[in-house]
Amino acid sequence: MRGRSKPQHVTETYMSDWIAIGALAAVGLLIPVAMMVVSALLRPSVPETGKSTTYESGETPTGTTRIRFNIQYYMVALLFVVFDIETVLLFPWVTIYRPALEAGVPMIDLLWPMLAFVGILAIGLVWAWRTGAVKWTRSPRATRRKTEREVNQ
Amino acid sequence: MADAPAQLFPEFLVDTFGLPGVLGEVVAALIAAFVVGNIVLAFTGVAGPWAKRKITAAFTDRIAVSRVGPFGLLIIPASAVQLLAKELIVPEGVDRPTWDLAPIILPASALLGFAVIPMGQIGPVNLHLADPEVGFALVFAFASIASVSLVMAGYGSNNKYSMLGGLRAVAQNLAYEIPLIVTAMSVVIFAGTLEMSGIVAAQSETLVSIGGFDIPAWYALVNPFAFVLFLAANMAEIGRNPFDIPEAPTEIVAGYQTEYSSSYFVLFYLGEFVHIFLGGAILAVTFLGGPAGPGPESISFLWFVVKVWGFFLFTQWCRSALPRVRIDQLIEIGWKGMLVLSFANLVLTAVIVGVIA
Numbered sequence: 001m002r003g004r005s006k007p008q009h010v011t012e013t014y015m016s017d018w019i020a021i022g023a024l025a026a027v028g029l030l031i032p033v034a035m036m037v038v039s040a041l042l043r044p045s046v047p048e049t050g051k052s053t054t055y056e057s058g059e060t061p062t063g064t065t066r067i068r069f070n071i072q073y074y075m076v077a078l079l080f081v082v083f084d085i086e087t088v089l090l091f092p093w094v095t096i097y098r099p100a101l102e103a104g105v106p107m108i109d110l111l112w113p114m115l116a117f118v119g120i121l122a123i124g125l126v127w128a129w130r131t132g133a134v135k136w137t138r139s140p141r142a143t144r145r146k147t148e149r150e151v152n153q
Numbered sequence: 154m155a156d157a158p159a160q161l162f163p164e165f166l167v168d169t170f171g172l173p174g175v176l177g178e179v180v181a182a183l184i185a186a187f188v189v190g191n192i193v194l195a196f197t198g199v200a201g202p203w204a205k206r207k208i209t210a211a212f213t214d215r216i217a218v219s220r221v222g223p224f225g226l227l228i229i230p231a232s233a234v235q236l237l238a239k240e241l242i243v244p245e246g247v248d249r250p251t252w253d254l255a256p257i258i259l260p261a262s263a264l265l266g267f268a269v270i271p272m273g274q275i276g277p278v279n280l281h282l283a284d285p286e287v288g289f290a291l292v293f294a295f296a297s298i299a300s301v302s303l304v305m306a307g308y309g310s311n312n313k314y315s316m317l318g319g320l321r322a323v324a325q326n327l328a329y330e331i332p333l334i335v336t337a338m339s340v341v342i343f344a345g346t347l348e349m350s351g352i353v354a355a356q357s358e359t360l361v362s363i364g365g366f367d368i369p370a371w372y373a374l375v376n377p378f379a380f381v382l383f384l385a386a387n388m389a390e391i392g393r394n395p396f397d398i399p400e401a402p403t404e405i406v407a408g409y410q411t412e413y414s415s416s417y418f419v420l421f422y423l424g425e426f427v428h429i430f431l432g433g434a435i436l437a438v439t440f441l442g443g444p445a446g447p448g449p450e451s452i453s454f455l456w457f458v459v460k461v462w463g464f465f466l467f468t469q470w471c472r473s474a475l476p477r478v479r480i481d482q483l484i485e486i487g488w489k490g491m492l493v494l495s496f497a498n499l500v501l502t503a504v505i506v507g508v509i510a
Contacts (some may be wrong), residue, residue, distance in 0.1 A: 015178075016161075016163055016164065016178050016182065016283075017161075017283040017284060017285040018283070018285065019163070019178055019179055019182045020161070020162075020163050020182040020185060020186065020268060020282040020283040021265070021268040021269070021282070021283050021285070021291075022182070023163075023179070023182035023183045023185070023186035023282075024186040024189065024190065024264065024265055024267065024268040024282055025261070025265050025268075026183070026186070027183070027186040027187050027189075027190040027264070028190065028260065028261035028262075028264035028265050029257065029261050031190060031194065031260065031261075031264070032256065032257045032260050032261060032420050032423075033257065035237065035416050035419065035420060036257075036416050036417075036420070038237055038416075039237040039238070039239075039241070039415055039416030039419075040241075040416075042234075042237055042238040043237070043238050043239060043240050043241060043415055043416075044238075044240050045240060045241075046240060051242050052242060052243060052244050052245050053244065053245060054244050054245055054246065054311055054312050054412070055244070055312055055314070055406070055411055055412060056312075056313065056314075057406070064246075064311075065310075065311050065312060065313050065315075065316050066308075066311070071320055073323075073324050073327065073484060076324075076327055076328075076484060076488065077323075077327055079488075080327040080330070080331070083331045083492075084330065084331065087331060087334045087335060087338070090335070090338060090499075091290055091338065091341075091347070094338045094339075094341040094342050094499075094503075095341055095345065095346065095347055096345075097342050097345070097503060097506070098342060098343070098344075098345035098506060099345050101506070101507060102345075107504075107507035107508070110507070111503060111504070111507065114500075114503070115500065118496060118499075118500070122496070125488075125492070125493075129488075129489065134484065134485070134488040134489065135484075135485070
């Protein structure tokens, strides 16, 4: 079974795979939209001013939500992009690895390009680890507050 | 198990009813997609209003939903009508198209993942919509669209709790996406193909024979370490305990879905359940032999149901038993623990396969 080519129906069904995926995408959109429509027909509408207030645990909302603040994992997000592209580039390698072995290519010839590739990124990860990029950064304010609390106790 | 792979579901319909040409293919694909979509909806229908309550009640020594119908089963239609008939409250300052689109994207993307999942056979019908050559990569791509929806809901709601939930969803995805996919890759090294049917077929080979009973080479048995790693990353991918920090009911109310009501809330709830079942289906295909099991091939759908529901039960067990990790712990576990382990697993698997093969 392994490394087999597509069964006999390859040419005629190559397209129909994607037709089927498209069909499920259509059904997948249809179901939520249908539920929204049914609900719109069923539900009452009794608008009151209090109801549409933004929920803030029962308090009157203060200020807007869309402010600028430190999301703390900015560096991690940058690192993620690099590693995500790496996984995409590794997919072809893992797919051909075993078929190539069975075709008689020596293991070391197959392994070293992948090890070199992963190795470069591993060095990057070690660097990020050492410089604290994958650590949850504490804002100076939070640290200050915490120390104040500890001092007060 | 050496038979030719069974026909895909749309092809089966084309052949059985003699539907001609491209139009016939489209019609067959739509019918097949509708059936698959409704099977998944039936799973979530049973899981959401009924099984989840029953399971949680059993774990916490209570009685739940027992009044309506036998075993309380009629609570399912009752809840459906009740939830759909609720008033939709649109809070002040929501970002309208974003806020409305988010509850469509979550269930749609999770359902789309089932397009490439081999769900086994009922009689002659093979419940498998499509088997493209890149199926295995595709299913992860579909499954991770969900976090886009969570960010949209978090940003669109104009609520601080929702915003935090959306941002946490991103942090979680950043931390676990790579270990998940790299661990899944170690399975592709064994199977040598990205086709879902190929990965299932590779697992039907015999690992060892004990007393005439063949134990199949399910990758959970071949590489239990990868299985555990994948299971943990999968729980994070679908946002269940101990990694349910985007919702975190005890910290940020309901996270990204705080401001949703009526059908919009139902769609989020439904989408999450579809996502849990998709996670279970991916786990089953990757590590548990897909729909394979004892007995004839024609009942293999039952085995698929057993495996997927087993995973659902596991998520509910974790929900009752495990504490939630903190977000800074999550980043540390993801980047310092699981990422390193998953790459070690990948390299080791490659070396071992190279030495044995």
